Amino acid sequence: MLTVNTTRPAGPAGRITRVETLMLGTAWRDFAYVRLHTDEGLTGVGEITHPYRPRETCALTEAMGHRHLIGADPFDTEEIWLRMYQGDFLRGGDVGGIVVSGVDQALHDLMGKALGVPVYRLTGGATRDRVRVYANGWYTGEREPEIFAAKAKETVARGYTALKFDPFGAGLHHLEKAELRRSVDLVAAVREAVGPDVDLFVEGHARFGTGTARQLVDALAPYEPGWFEEPLPWTLIERYAELRERAPFPISGGEHFHNRHEYKQLFATRAVDIVQPDLSMAGGFTELRKIAAEADTHGMTVAPHNSNSPLCTTASVHAVLGITNFQILETFDGLLEPYVFDAVKGALPVVDGHIELPTAPGLGIELVDEVFEEHPPSHRFWNMFAEGWEKRNRT
Known part of the structure; x- marks a missing residue:
């Protein structure tokens, strides 16, 4: 459960092939985002903004992506959440919490797009x-x-x-x-x-x-x-x-x-x-x-x-x-x-x-x-x- 399982059949979103981060400057603060890509040609997005540490959330997102997301099925949200939290030995805290949160948003975005329905x-x-x-x-x-x-x-x-x-x-x-x-x-x-x-x-x-x-x-x-x-x-x-x-x-x-x-x-x-x-x-x-x-x-x-x-x-x-x-x-x-x-x-x-x-x-x-x-x-x-x-x- 704490390693990516590639033996089970993938869902309609396919498997994650790439983890990307972006930052946007504004007069108030810098916003940060994660974008996940799958082998079915879908992308899912989530927000990883930290009021003061957006560079750190982007860096950790990319690192955790390689450790826990590449090859994963976006529909396995509970397993991915646990893998990122427990497998990366997170013990609370803002940077890790924000990364897990933004990735989870992107996974749900992928699921909704794959099924053709709004996330809600x-x-x-x-x-x-x-x-x-x-x-x-x-x-x-x-x-x-x-x-x-x-x-x-x-x-x-x-x-x-x-x-x-x-x-x-x-x-x-x-x-x-x-x-x-x-x-x-x-x-x-x-x-x-x-x-x-x-x-x-x-x-x-x-x-x-x-x-x-x-x-x-x-x-x-x-x-x-x-x-x-x-x-x-x-x-x-x-x-x-x-x-x-x-x-x-x-x-x-x-x-x-x-x-x-x-x-x-x-x-x-x-x-x-x-x-x-x-x-x-x-x-x-x-x-x-x-x-x-x-x-x-x-x-x-x-x-x-x-x-x-x-x-x-x-x-x-x-x-x-x-x-x-x-x-x-x-x-x-x-x-x-x-x-x-x-x-x-x-x-x-x-x-x-x-x-x-x-x-x-x-x-x-x-x-x-x-x-x-x-x-x-x-x-x-x-x-x-x-x-x-x-x-x-x-x-």
């Missing part, structure tokens, strides 16, 4: 007619209440009924009184600007100590956030339950975990109300369904994290269509340059805060090499704990 038909079908999404990245700019309010109004005017934002600047561990007040004032301004019926999700980026997190739970309550995301570092996972008991709104998190094994403590401690696995970090389609099922047994809903490109947005739509305890999906697509959509041709558009049912076989996306050549990666870095990070400035 292979992962439980549809339990809804469309997928509700929320906007992130819309607040890029100065941390001033009137600026946040204006940008929030603009985003809602584009059809979104839910917004997420980090109002905390470069804050880490502790916020001085003036900075805490300024952060809460930004939330207040956005709530006043969009009214009571738009969902507001407040992002903590796992940055606060327990004392400041408790203060923020109390201060945010009047503005009725739909959730407070990652208020504490995950090194303090056992303290999350204390905030859940105190907060009159949900606590969410989970984007930093890369498979069901890493999620084990989150479920055991009942750390959150809403789990946020990322399809390009938490193990792809194969693993996301298992995490969602476990969340369901704990009365938790699923709101996948997605700070990636439109490819992952589209793949995530396929993934959540069959998840019965799905709540809402994140997207940064409104932040991106138009050429990104040219590069990942066929990505599903956001219309009035929703994404409609996919119809094309597989994921319905092809990577356009010419666009990648025109926009090479920049390999720059932006630090969200540095002053002015919310402007998306990079060095």
Whole structure:
């Protein structure tokens, strides 16, 4: 099971003959992708973007491809997942988790194309007619209440009924009184600007100590956030339950975990109300369904994290269509340059805060090499704990 089996008859996709990676530069971050080729002339794509280490995910993808994918049948998703995880002696972590996730997406893309059906038909079908999404990245700019309010109004005017934002600047561990007040004032301004019926999700980026997190739970309550995301570092996972008991709104998190094994403590401690696995970090389609099922047994809903490109947005739509305890999906697509959509041709558009049912076989996306050549990666870095990070400035 931990070596490629070439004795069993191959499925309709054939066998994998080549593993390829590509990177695309944008003003925000470099996106990375894997493309698998088969001897039946099919290609399958997946996203392997790491916010800071896309070169490393590409290098590991190619290395693991030679070790575990060449000659494999793409329909053997469970076996391939285990072979990559156990056979490569992965023990959690972001780079390896992202590689396994992106490859799993590409395998499902190949299966869908080989059978002539959208991927969601292979992962439980549809339990809804469309997928509700929320906007992130819309607040890029100065941390001033009137600026946040204006940008929030603009985003809602584009059809979104839910917004997420980090109002905390470069804050880490502790916020001085003036900075805490300024952060809460930004939330207040956005709530006043969009009214009571738009969902507001407040992002903590796992940055606060327990004392400041408790203060923020109390201060945010009047503005009725739909959730407070990652208020504490995950090194303090056992303290999350204390905030859940105190907060009159949900606590969410989970984007930093890369498979069901890493999620084990989150479920055991009942750390959150809403789990946020990322399809390009938490193990792809194969693993996301298992995490969602476990969340369901704990009365938790699923709101996948997605700070990636439109490819992952589209793949995530396929993934959540069959998840019965799905709540809402994140997207940064409104932040991106138009050429990104040219590069990942066929990505599903956001219309009035929703994404409609996919119809094309597989994921319905092809990577356009010419666009990648025109926009090479920049390999720059932006630090969200540095002053002015919310402007998306990079060095």
